[in-house]
Amino acid sequence: MEQNREKPVAGRGAQSGDVSTRFGLSVRKVDGDWRDHMVALDGPPPKLRTHVTEERPRSIISFNQSPDIFFDRSINAYRGCEHGCVYCFARPTHAYHDLSPGLxxxxxxxxxxNAAELLRATLxxxxxxxxxxAMGTNTDPYQPIERKYRITREVLEVCLDARHPxxxxxxxxxxxxxxxxxxxxxxxRLVAVAISVTSLDPKLSTRLEPRTATPAKRLDALGKLADAGVPTHCSVAPVIPAITDRFMEEIVQRAAALGVPSVGWIPxxxxxxxSPLFREWLDVHFPERAGKVxxxxxxxxxxxxxDPNFFTRLRPTGVWDDLFRARFALACRRAGVKRHRFELDCSAFRRPEIDGQLRLL
Incomplete structure (x- = not known):
């Protein structure tokens, strides 16, 4: 990873764009890419722009048998995410395509x-x-390009028509x-929505997750969803020690005050x-506390x-974990809120119409 930048990369979470060496791929050669010329430029590097490639996969539902997660199938309408959250656990997926998990x-x-079309055929x-x-398990279904593509909305329309949760x-x-x-x-009873609120400091958010909605907007969205009767969950995630953990209690309190029925936290x-991307981010933005974090x-x-192992990767341990759990539990008791498992209805499912064929029922 590139180290010791004089200034952070404006408007982006990652601070470098090196291609992963995890799969033994050769290092990217000089080929006219903007990063190949950054070192030769006088002055600031060019502004990073978002490029979207349309792809047409043959299937859209991904199935899994993981013992650690509550869902066995998911849809990701997009790969990569313009939100730029530096901590995003989905970043390594770009390495499978010889692209940088960073920038x-x-x-x-x-x-x-063609996600909705594929989904209709599958159902x-x-x-x-x-x-x-599950939607939003890898990259955000409501990242900025959704406003143009509306793929998430089309998928939801198929699910509503098919009565699929x-x-x-x-x-x-x-x-x-x-x-x-x-x-x-x-x-x-076909949907539940979780919104992640990481901090309550908009300046911190612009560094940590630069193209997400501000904390205030996310809380407002939680309240509006709850008011509309949508089963809503506030996820305090991720909790970053010595960076965002100080906001846990107030996020819980504000979510409860908005009528949000469920809260939870994820370290x-x-x-x-x-890991190296996050360490690099710490060195740029919080060098004085990087070691502590x-x-x-x-x-x-x-x-x-x-910890990459099944059964333990989502179950941290130790004194600090005990402290965070105790703090969160106390905050929930004081706010009168707890985590709910929303039960969705699969019994009303009806297969979609395909090629003009009418439903039998």
Missing amino acids: DFETQLFAKP AKPKYAPRPI VTITTKSDRVLDDLDLLAEMARR LRLPHEV MSIVRSIRSGKDN
């Missing part, structure tokens, strides 16, 4: 315009059995663009290339930057 992840995006298959589809996780108040669909789905994870992170991850 490429937030500037070189992929959209799947129409005779052997398909419905269970809640969905869970959504986002950091954007752009979710309110689909409040009409979400309210109708909620009435049929920072640093898989694969995320990583010391606490390692203390809850068995002495490592990250």
Whole structure:
């Protein structure tokens, strides 16, 4: 990773764009890419712009058998995420395409315009059995390019028509663009929405997650969703020791005051290339406390930057973890709120119409 930048990369979370060496791929050669010429420029580097490539995959639902997560299937309408959250655990997925988990992840995006079409075909298959589809598990379904592509909305329209349940996780108040669909789905017990609130400091957010909605907008979106009857969850995530943990109690209090029925917290994870990217971010923005932050992170991850093992990767341990859990539990008791598991309805599922064929029921 490139170190010791004089100034942070403006408007982006990652501070470098090196291609991953995890798969033994050769280092990117000089080929006219903007990064190849940055060192030769006098003055500031050129502004990083977002480039979107449209792709048409053959399938859209990803199935998993992980023992650590509550869903067995998911849809990701996009690859890469312009939000630029430096801590994003999905960053390493860009390495599979010989792209940087750093700056490429937030500037070189992929959209799947045929997602709704693929979903409709999948749900129409005779052997398909419905269970809640998770959206936002890898990259945010309401990142800025959703306003143009509307892929997430199209997927929700298919799910509403098929009476198929969905869970959504986002950091954007752009979710309110689909409040009409979400309210109708909620009435049929087909949706639950989680919004992640990391801090309450907008200046910190511009460094940590530069292209997300401000904390105030996210809280406002939580309140509006709750008012519309949408099962809503506030996720205090990730909790970054010595950076964002000071906001835990107030986030819980504000969410409860807005009528949000469910809250939870998730500690920072640093898989694969995320760890050096995050360490680099600390060196740029918080050099005076970088050592403390990583010391606490390692203390809850068995002495490592990250624990990749099933059953333990999402279950930190140690004194600091005990402290965070105790603080969060106390905050929930004082606010009169706790974590809920929303039960969605799979019984009303009906297979979509395909090629003009009418439903039998």
